[in-house]
Each structure stands twice: as C-alpha cells, then as structure tokens.
Amino acid sequence: MKNLRVLLTTVAATAALAACSGKKAVKPPPPPVDNGGVTTAPAQSGPYSGPEALDKDSCLRQRVIYFDLDKTEIHSEFQAQIACHAAYLRQFPGAKVTLEGNADERGTRDYNQGLGERRGNSVSSAVAAAGASTSQLNVVSYGEEKPVCREHNEECWQKNRRVEIVYTSKQ
C-alpha cells in the first residue's frame, strides 16, 4: 500500500515535469563520452543557463515542500517545484542536494525523526523519478529539532512539517 502510494506520487511527479514553469520538457543530456578512462562532461544542455538559475529562476528558488499532519504524500502544488529541481540536477550531474526532513513538535523527538525521514525519502523518490540521479540526493531528517516557527498552533505546525531542498553542490 505504502509502495503504491509512492509509485502514484512519483508518476504524478513525472507527469508534472512537463508542466514545470512553462518550460519545455527537458531532453536528457547525451551520455558522457568515455575516452580511455578520461570522462568528459558534455556541454551544458538543458533549460538552465548555469548555477545562477538557482537564484534567478522562480521555480528553482522554491525549495520547501510542506506536508499534512502525519503524512508523507506530496501535494500536487509542489510537483512543479520537484520537477524543476529534478531537471536542474539532470542538467548538472555534479550538482547535489540534501533533502532536510522536518516534523512539527507534536509527538516524541525520536519518533519525529523517523517521520521527517519518511518525508525526505518521499521527496527523494519523487525527484529521482523526475530525472535526477539518486547519487545526487541525500536525505537528512532533523525531526522536530529545527522548527521555523515556535507557536503551538496549526498555522505554525504547518510551516514546520516540511522538506527543505538544500544545494550542497551547484554544478
């Protein structure tokens, strides 16, 4: 059942790829050329001009995915965000992200780490399904240890139930 959900999520993510910020569907870059042990990366080809797109592109600048209480399913409104980051990672194979999973304060700290990891893994699967390599994706769960909001109400908890996409290497 859980696997089915992940599958549906990833199918949705792949479908959303084409709809990302009005960009055209991304063509996969040609595979690297092997020159007797020397691997050369192909010239950049894809929708993005370079790492500066991370600061300028309105889709790539969105790097937080929010979740419902105790849930790990990704809402459709975040599919475009997942798709454009996947496209960027595919275009720049040297780029790497850490997906930081977080939970709200309710429940115990150790349990919430597990919940944060589930969310991180859910985003990781979706980004991979949308074209990024799993070697570019790292999941860290902070559980409830890194809240962005400290009030005890749903408005605040909503902001804390999140996965943050953090680039550790841009190209």
Added chain:
Amino acid sequence: MHTRFITRLAALALAICAAPLFAQSLTLEIPNGNASAIPVAVVPFATQTGAPGDTSVSDIVGNDLNRCGQFRALPKADIVESPARGSEIKFPTWRLLKQDYIVVGRVVDSGAGEVKVEFELYTVGDQKNLLSSAIAGQRSDIRGVAHRVADAVYEKITGVRGAFDTRIAYVTAKGTGNNASYALMVADSDGYGPQQVVTSRQPLLSPAWSPDGRKLAYESFERGSSAIYIQDIGTGAREVVSARKGINGAPAFSPDGSRLALSLSNGVNPDIYVMDLGSRALTQITRNYAIDTEPVWAPDGATIYFTSDRGGKPQIYQVAAGGGGESRVTFTGDQNAKATISWDGKKIAMSQGNKNMYHIAVLDRASGSNTPISTGNFDESPSFAPNASMLLYAATEGSRDVLYAVSADGRVRQRLVLADGDVRTPAWGPYRQRGQ
C-alpha cells in the same frame, strides 16, 4: 507554607545565579504540595567556625525530602528550637508540631578542604534513635554531602535506597537557524551545579547514561547528519559508534553496560538494533516498515521496550533483547511513546495522549492500572530516578521547553527552569559511584 518555602528557594537560587559560573543554573518551584506526606523536622544544622556557611545543609536535606513527595519538611519559620544533637531534643515541642521524625546535625570543618556532617534521626513519637552517622566530603561538594545525608534519612525511613545524590543529563537549546546553539549538560538531581558536556551548532539529543554513570551516549548532527557518540564525562574523550546512512538515534545502554540498543534507519526506515560495544557487531532486533525507535532495556537485560507505529499510531511494544516475541504493551490512550522502566521492571512511564495533547502516564504492569502523573499539554521524555521515587520529564510552557521533576504518585512537582533558552530530553543518571 509554600510561599515561604518558595521565597527561601528563590533567595537561594538568586545567590547561586549571581556567580557567572552558574549563569545556566536552574530555579526551583513547587506548585503543589502533598498533605498525606510524612511530616519531618530538619532542624538547621549547627555550623562550626570555619565550616561553609553559605550553603545550608539542612535546607538541601529538607528540599530533597519535600520534592520526592513522600515527606513534608517542617517550614523553617515553624522551627522554634535548634537542638544540634539528640540529647538536646525536647520531644514534646516536636510532638506539638505534629512531626513524625526529627533530624538534627552539625557541620564540622575537618581541615584540608574537607567538611564532615554529623547527623541523627529520631522518631518523635517514641523518641527512638534510628540513625547516628557522619558523612565527609570536599568543602566544594557540600551539596553532594547534603544529598547523601538526605539519602541516608530517606532509606532509613522508607527502606528504599535514596536517589538524591545522583546526576541528570539534559540538552539545552538557544536561538534558531544560524544562531542556534545546543549543549548537552550534566547537573545534580536538583538541577544545581550544571556543567557542559558538549556544545554544538547543530542539534544534540537523546542522552543516555552508562550504568556506571561515567559515560553518556547521545545523538549529534555536528557532522551534517545524525551520528551516535559515546563520551566519557570525566575526561571528555569520545568516539562515534554509529554514523550510518539515515538516522542513528535513541541510544540506550544495556543494564550491564556491554551493549547499546539504538534505532537505525539505513536511509529507509528506523528499526531497533543492538550493538555489542566490545566488537561493535550489530544485531537487527526488529524488521518492519514502521518507525521503530526509543528502545529501553528491562532491568534484567532480557527484554527491550520500544515505540512503533506499526499499528498506525505510536504505541509501546516489547521484544526479546536477542530478537523475536514482539508484542504490544500499551492499550490505553490514542498514542504512547518513549517509555522509561522502573528499576524493578514493574512500572512503565511514557508520553500518552493524542496528537494534540499528551501527558506522562505510569502503567503498572501487574495490575494494568494506568495513572496520569503530569498535567501539561506537551509532556514527553519521562525518565525514572534509579529508585523510581520520582521522574523527570520535558514540558512546554509558552514557547519554552522546561523540565519538571515529579514524585512517582504525581502529587509533587518541581520545575527546573533554565535562565534562558530551552531545556529538553532529560535522563536521570544511575546511583552515583563516589569518586566520580
């Protein structure tokens, strides 16, 4: 009575907070008393010239006896006579004050930086001498000496070993984002004498004591992802024992100290493992698509209790320490998590409630009775004292995390509050092996 008591404590706390070393000291409050507690008069101890006069040994003893919930120390203002030894006690006075027991004593300077506390315990009713003893220690450890006096009195009256002369570990947190700082702290069981064990810009959590009280295992994110460290408290030396992909969390030493239970996700989902600390070999104990975490050992080392959401919501389960025989333990309450086990294995305390409100409850395994012992909305991380007379737990007040100590019957609570920042994930240490 309590107003006076709190005033006295506040003055004491203020005096200690004045010293820069104690900038992180905890303050004490007693929000509710216990009318059924045993009345005991702890007469201010006579102080010889040269003995430390700034710390009142009898105040510490009285406070210890009060906060465990089983005793009610006579307020200082009601103490009208000051006998320093048994022969000086006028028993009719204390009978009039409806006291069951009386403690008298003397603080003696034994030179070379040492003090000796001589004390006597009497019953008021039949004027019987139950205890005449002396405890010596470093002058700088006068609070430790006082806790040992309280332990001796507690054990003589209840027949159970006292646990006042113990230490607690907890994590403090200040700031958010790039300004966040975390510290793993160790303090006396009443919150005095806090010392930093480790500090980090990244989260620290889940401290667990080794059974000899010399080491702490904890989870740290200082490497950018979670890892479990074991640190010698005395020397500060430490090592990483687990830094696998994903979560390395919730360490718990086995009762004999040879193994460490922990929760490892390997990047997939958390299961319970046991690590042999000699060989570092891992044995997987649970294998489930659920979140399995927060393992704790039964006192005999044969069973591990843990939290799992395999039934949909977190509940406490048990499993044989070598794996197998998994069964659910908690059935009261929508959710139960983060168990702590009493020394005799008869009681399990945990965080219990639903997703929006939870408190600490104690489950008596023999009778199945389930007793809430805390009143907050977000109470978690209970930790039994080694004699199970009290528990520590973490609570939330406003936007702040604070610690409470509560008597096992829930009747007496004491708040341990940091000067600033949050205090969380308390762990009550084992009986102290002196020399530490």
